[in-house]
Amino acid sequence: MEDPDVVVIGAGADGPVTAARLAREHGLDVLVLEAGPWHGNSKWPKPHADAGGTVSTDPDDLDGKLMDEQYTHREADANDPTWGYLRVGPADHSRAPWFRNLHQNAFIWQVSAVGGTTAHYFGNHPRAYPHAIDEQEHWPDEISYEDLVPYYQLNEEVTSTQQAPMTAAEEVFIEGAENAGFDKLDSLNVTDTGWRPQPNAIEEPGRETSNGEPLDADYEGSFSYDDGFRGDTLVGDHFQGSSTPVDAPVRDKARKSSNVGWVPRALDATKDPEMGNVALRPNTFVTNINTNDGIGTIEATGVDVRDTWSGDTETIEADTVVLAAGCIESPRLWLNSDLPDDGWVGKGLTTHWFDWVVGVYDDETVAEINPEAEHMDPYIGQNSAARFDKPGVGGMEDIGMSPGLVSYADYLFTEAGYSFDTPVDPDEPWDTRGYVVGKELKRRMSNYKQTKALLILTDDLPRKENGVSLNDSFSDEHGAVPEIKWEPHPDDDAKRDELSRIAARIHKEAGAEHVHRCEWPPLLLHMQSSMRMGKVLDANAEAKNVNRLFVADHSALANGVGGPNPTNSGQALALRTADRIADLYY
Amino acid sequence: MTENDNPSATRRGVVKGIGGLAALSMSNATFANAQAALDDPLSSDPHTADTYRAIVDAIIPRTPELEDELGPEHVPGGLDVELEKFLIWDFNHFQEIRSELVSDGLDLLDDGMSRDRFEVTLDLDDFDDALDALMDLADLDVLDDDLNERALSERLTFGPVNRYKSVFKDLDTDTEGPAEFEVTVETDDEQYQRVLGNYPYAPAFPLVFDLVAAEFLAKGNNHDEPGDYDFPGGGTFTRLSREDRLRCLWTIVDGGAVDRLDDLIEPLIPDVGILKFVVMAVNGLHGFGYYTEWSGYGSTKTDTPNDRELEVDEGEVQSRQQTNYPGPADGYAADWRHAIEGGFDDPDADELELSDDLTGDDVVAGGDA
Numbered sequence: 039m040e041d042p043d044v045v046v047i048g049a050g051a052d053g054p055v056t057a058a059r060l061a062r063e064h065g066l067d068v069l070v071l072e073a074g075p076w077h078g079n080s081k082w083p084k085p086h087a088d089a090g091g092t093v094s095t096d097p098d099d100l101d102g103k104l105m106d107e108q109y110t111h112r113e114a115d116a117n118d119p120t121w122g123y124l125r126v127g128p129a130d131h132s133r134a135p136w137f138r139n140l141h142q143n144a145f146i147w148q149v150s151a152v153g154g155t156t157a158h159y160f161g162n163h164p165r166a167y168p169h170a171i172d173e174q175e176h177w178p179d180e181i182s183y184e185d186l187v188p189y190y191q192l193n194e195e196v197t198s199t200q201q202a203p204m205t206a207a208e209e210v211f212i213e214g215a216e217n218a219g220f221d222k223l224d225s226l227n228v229t230d231t232g233w234r235p236q237p238n239a240i241e242e243p244g245r246e247t248s249n250g251e252p253l254d255a256d257y258e259g260s261f262s263y264d265d266g267f268r269g270d271t272l273v274g275d276h277f278q279g280s281s282t283p284v285d286a287p288v289r290d291k292a293r294k295s296s297n298v299g300w301v302p303r304a305l306d307a308t309k310d311p312e313m314g315n316v317a318l319r320p321n322t323f324v325t326n327i328n329t330n331d332g333i334g335t336i337e338a339t340g341v342d343v344r345d346t347w348s349g350d351t352e353t354i355e356a357d358t359v360v361l362a363a364g365c366i367e368s369p370r371l372w373l374n375s376d377l378p379d380d381g382w383v384g385k386g387l388t389t390h391w392f393d394w395v396v397g398v399y400d401d402e403t404v405a406e407i408n409p410e411a412e413h414m415d416p417y418i419g420q421n422s423a424a425r426f427d428k429p430g431v432g433g434m435e436d437i438g439m440s441p442g443l444v445s446y447a448d449y450l451f452t453e454a455g456y457s458f459d460t461p462v463d464p465d466e467p468w469d470t471r472g473y474v475v476g477k478e479l480k481r482r483m484s485n486y487k488q489t490k491a492l493l494i495l496t497d498d499l500p501r502k503e504n505g506v507s508l509n510d511s512f513s514d515e516h517g518a519v520p521e522i523k524w525e526p527h528p529d530d531d532a533k534r535d536e537l538s539r540i541a542a543r544i545h546k547e548a549g550a551e552h553v554h555r556c557e558w559p560p561l562l563l564h565m566q567s568s569m570r571m572g573k574v575l576d577a578n579a580e581a582k583n584v585n586r587l588f589v590a591d592h593s594a595l596a597n598g599v600g601g602p603n604p605t606n607s608g609q610a611l612a613l614r615t616a617d618r619i620a621d622l623y624y
Numbered sequence: 625m626t627e628n629d630n631p632s633a634t635r636r637g638v639v640k641g642i643g644g645l646a647a648l649s650m651s652n653a654t655f656a657n658a659q660a661a662l663d664d665p666l667s668s669d670p671h672t673a674d675t676y677r678a679i680v681d682a683i684i685p686r687t688p689e690l691e692d693e694l695g696p697e698h699v700p701g702g703l704d705v706e707l708e709k710f711l712i713w714d715f716n717h718f719q720e721i722r723s724e725l726v727s728d729g730l731d732l733l734d735d736g737m738s739r740d741r742f743e744v745t746l747d748l749d750d751f752d753d754a755l756d757a758l759m760d761l762a763d764l765d766v767l768d769d770d771l772n773e774r775a776l777s778e779r780l781t782f783g784p785v786n787r788y789k790s791v792f793k794d795l796d797t798d799t800e801g802p803a804e805f806e807v808t809v810e811t812d813d814e815q816y817q818r819v820l821g822n823y824p825y826a827p828a829f830p831l832v833f834d835l836v837a838a839e840f841l842a843k844g845n846n847h848d849e850p851g852d853y854d855f856p857g858g859g860t861f862t863r864l865s866r867e868d869r870l871r872c873l874w875t876i877v878d879g880g881a882v883d884r885l886d887d888l889i890e891p892l893i894p895d896v897g898i899l900k901f902v903v904m905a906v907n908g909l910h911g912f913g914y915y916t917e918w919s920g921y922g923s924t925k926t927d928t929p930n931d932r933e934l935e936v937d938e939g940e941v942q943s944r945q946q947t948n949y950p951g952p953a954d955g956y957a958a959d960w961r962h963a964i965e966g967g968f969d970d971p972d973a974d975e976l977e978l979s980d981d982l983t984g985d986d987v988v989a990g991g992d993a
Contacts, residue, residue, distance in 0.1 A: 112938055114916035114918040115932075117912065168982050173982045184978075187972075188972075205958050205960045224969045234968075253958075253960075284954045440916075441916075442917075456874065480694075483947050
């Protein structure tokens with residue numbers, strides 16, 4: 039695309055949403071630049087081994103069977119932070135990941151690829167708690183929860199968001215939540231405390247099956263799209279990319295990560311003469327945002343890019359630039375471009391002050407709750423199909439995963455030290471806490487099939503001390519590397535403790551024989567608000583100090599949306615931002 | 625279940641041009657336990673290999689005592705699948721240093737990354753003990769008051785290492801691209817030399833761990849007496865008991881060890897601050913390595929990712945036998961239900977009736993708008 043109206047930097051969760059809206063509803067030509075690889079596109083048959091094509095504008099380039107091959111569903115192959123196909127780094131797998139300087143016991147979990155971090159998400163699409171939009175002073179008054187609802191509804195329709203299917207593990211969760219006295223919530227607009235099925239961006243299971251029989255324990259048909267299977271296949275491999283049903287075209291994969299839900303829709307625009315065009319270039323790292331000096335304020339005019347395979351650089355001009363590179367790379371690029379910083383660029387990062395509370399169950403307990411299955415089998419069903427909400431404090435999710443991820447999350451990631459030296463307060467409802475190693479680790483992992491965890495999502499609030507800055511020690515080929523810091527506020531700790539106690543109670547009320555609290559250190563996965571509206575951006579999500587520069591990723595969110603997973607909110611806001619861009623400049 | 629690693633052409637992609645070679649002599653019988661490492665052309669020096677082996681042994685040990693309780697498949701541990709190679713590979717592929725960004729360090733106005741920071745030569749031959757050599761390297765005459773020099777010096781050993789040198793190989797700052805490093809480790813009668821395409825963190829961290837372990841012992845934080853624990857290639861760190869090794873690592877995260885020792889650590893790695901993150905990784909990588917399918921890549925498990933091939937089915941690897949996970953599948957026939965008949969109650973925006981009090985049940989004030 040020679041002369042795009044808009045350049046979007048980043049094809050993660052939100053960039054493709056913005057691009058699709060700008061092209062489909064507003065007739066604009068949009069070039070989307072992505073630093074990472076593109077899986078499931080025939081122009082890049084070996085995305086980690088050679089450079090492949092340059093740009094794709096045609097939805098027919100998408101190839102679901104190629105995606106099946108590339109997403110091997112293997113844990114280390116997918117998730118190893120150094121060499122997995124879902125990592126932050128150049129597409130070329132013989133090279134190291136992109137370095138971030140982190141001086142903490144903490145872990146940053148993002149993906150550079152078309153689809154971004156939604157390439158390895160559970161599809162959880164709850165809305166923000168209404169109070170986090172309407173009753174928190176960080177959020178600009180110009181946008182109410184009600185203003186966001188139509189965008190949520192559109193996003194939920196495009197991404198097939200619906201209540202998740204409950205399998206054996208969730209039956210145990212529901213038993214615990216109800217025994218603990220919590221009611222079921224029936225609404226997507228959550229203002230009360232209770233449990234509910236997850237709203238997930240995953241098509242209903244077995245909407246059509248290969249033999250016409252419903253998908254249940256008696257189903258004996260194939261799971262292949264070519265044999266007629268449609269919808270979710272109940273595999274808990276979403277952190278490995280989740281390319282199911284196998285053989286399905288990319289757009290018909292059940293989980294609507296943005297490369298499945300939004301990218302095909304964006305490319306469709308190019309084929310429609312009534313709409314604008316969308317072109318997407320992977321393997322293209324933006325190294326600078328260019329500006330013109332205007333009177334009073336400066337104005338974005340385009341970007342400089344670098345091909346991650348060849349090292350070739352070029353300048354691309356556009357009328358409007360949209361930053362959607364994520365909560366770390368968006369502020370890093372801003373700062374490396376020497377754009378004006380009034381003190382809040384990169385600051386106020388929220389991440390949800392997670393914790394992880396593990397229940398181990400004996401066979402009889404599970405069999406009683408769930409006579410058909412007898413096991414919880416954390417790899418069967420969607421990764422996270424049930425949740426608990428407590429607006430004002432946060433929420434929690436029932437989680438199932440494959441064993442490598444479980445061993446890491448349950449027993450090898452903590453800020454509490456080693457359990458053999460870490461005493462447990464007898465008044466607390468957990469039996470152990472901290473790292474579990476040695477003989478005890480092997481014992482616990484031998485019970486993997488009867489183990490499950492509850493993820494705590496605390497409503498942490500933006501604080502200036504937390505965020506992203508440029509590191510003064512290391513540079514890479516794209517400029518100074520990002521330095522990241524996040525520490526909880528004591529109020530965040532108090533909320534997290536409260537939710538962890540509720541989680542332990544739910545486990546115990548369901549009959550868990552052992553409850554372990556991990557006390558996770560910061561896991562930077564649900565990042566929000568490092569370029570937030572109200573500080574760096576105005577209520578249109580346009581930069582206050584640079585005209586024609588917008589931010590359309592989770593960094594534009596004004597806070598952590600109260601604790602619920604941010605994808606639906608980030609995408610809803612990106613849809614609104616696309617409308618604002620068109621209204622203001624086209 | 626120890627794989628026999630054969631050298632092959634495909635390996636060159638991983639470690640660009642392995643220079644020189646592994647063992648010039650294998651006469652030292654005290655290294656018998658590191659034999660497997662010595663036979664492998666991709667191997668690390670014994671100090672590096674045995675330090676990571678000591679960590680793997682502490683986190684996922686062999687457990688003959690579980691045989692009666694859980695079955696014979698629960699006996700082998702991380703060392704049986706050479707998990708130390710997983711840690712070493714990951715740390716050696718952790719950060720690329722670009723040639724064009726390195727400054728030779730002569731021009732103070734140059735804002736590139738200073739060459740000094742990435743190069744280190746630790747010579748022990750000319751000094752009475754390891755601490756003296758380290759102090760000389762750090763250009764220190766005295767240590768901070770909170771460090772007991774005598775106790776540290778009594779405790780600190782890098783095992784058989786006489787010389788550790790990690791330098792750029794043929795650095796040309798006029799050329800763009802990843803710089804290569806040459807790492808040399810000399811013991812009394814052996815020399816190990818490797819060329820790596822990224823900063824060689826894997827052999828650098830064990831030197832730090834030995835120093836932290838020496839301080840751990842000097843402060844009397846050990847619960848068990850140090851002794852010989854089957855890792856003769858290692859230094860102070862590997863002389864700790866299993867649990868003390870982990871307690872010692874934890875003093876980096878929670879205990880201020882890095883702050884007290886930063887002057888001494890500084891010459892060994894480019895950035896002392898990342899060590900807390902490294903301790904997270906040292907523990908967490910057992911989850912990404914041992915409990916995944918990694919060991920099933922067999923003889924290809926330290927090749928570049930594109931060249932790895934599963935030699936053992938992912939549902940059959942050692943750890944999967946211990947967890948009963950069958951491996952990935954295309955789908956599962958399982959009973960399921962929705963919990964809310966008819967779906968969520970979701971009015972259009974203009975019919976939305978939110979309650980007057982949206983502040984939630986238990987709002988805790990906080991944050992800084």
